[in-house]
Amino acid sequence: MPECEICGREVSEVFEINVEGAQMLVCEADARGKEVVRRYGSEEERRQPKAQEMYEKPGEEEIIDNYGEEIRKAREKLGLPLKVLGEMIAEKESTLLRIEEQKTLPSEKTRLKLEKELGIKLTDRVSGKKTFVSSKKNEPVTLWDIAKEENEKKEQGE
Numbered sequence: 207m208p209e210c211e212i213c214g215r216e217v218s219e220v221f222e223i224n225v226e227g228a229q230m231l232v233c234e235a236d237a238r239g240k241e242v243v244r245r246y247g248s249e250e251e252r253r254q255p256k257a258q259e260m261y262e263k264p265g266e267e268e269i270i271d272n273y274g275e276e277i278r279k280a281r282e283k284l285g286l287p288l289k290v291l292g293e294m295i296a297e298k299e300s301t302l303l304r305i306e307e308q309k310t311l312p313s314e315k316t317r318l319k320l321e322k323e324l325g326i327k328l329t330d331r332v333s334g335k336k337t338f339v340s341s342k343k344n345e346p347v348t349l350w351d352i353a354k355e356e357n358e359k360k361e362q363g364e
C-alpha cells in the first residue's frame with residue numbers, strides 16, 4: 207500500500223498534488239484544497255491490467271536447426287575428410303564430429319571458421335518477436351509504481 211507523503215497513512219487512493227512546484231503523493235485528506243495533478247490507484251483502477259509495454263525485439267542471429275547436417279553436406283561436397291577440415295580450422299576431429307552429430311554446438315569462432323571454409327551459412331535471422339516486458343520482474347506494475355517512477359524522474363530533472 208502506498209503511503210501518504212504528508213501524514214504517512216497507508217492509502218488506497220493516491221493524489222498527486224502540486225505544492226509550490228513540487229509533486230507529492232498524498233492521501234485524499236491531504237489533497238483536499240490542493241492543486242491535484244493526477245489521481246491514482248483507486249482499488250478499481252489497481253485491478254486493471256498491468257502496465258506493460260510491448261516492444262519489438264530486433265531480429266537476432268540464431269544457429270539453424272540442422273547445422274550438423276549442413277556442415278556434413280558441405281564438407282562431403284568438397285570431399286573433405288573430417289580430419290582435414292579439422293586441420294584447416296584448427297579444431298579436433300572429435301569436436302567436429304560432435305558438431306556434425308549435433309551433440310554439441312559450435313562456438314562462435316568455430317562456426318565462423320566453418321562457414322568460411324565450407325562456404326555455408328549456419329545462422330538464420332529470426333524475425334522480431336513481440337515480447338511483454340514489465341519494469342519489475344514478475345511483479346505487477348501498479349499505478350503507484352508508475353506514479354513513483356514519474357516522480358523520481360522529475361526529481362532527477364528529466
Ligand SMILES: [Zn+2]
Nearest residue numbers: 210213233236
Ligand atoms: Zn495524508
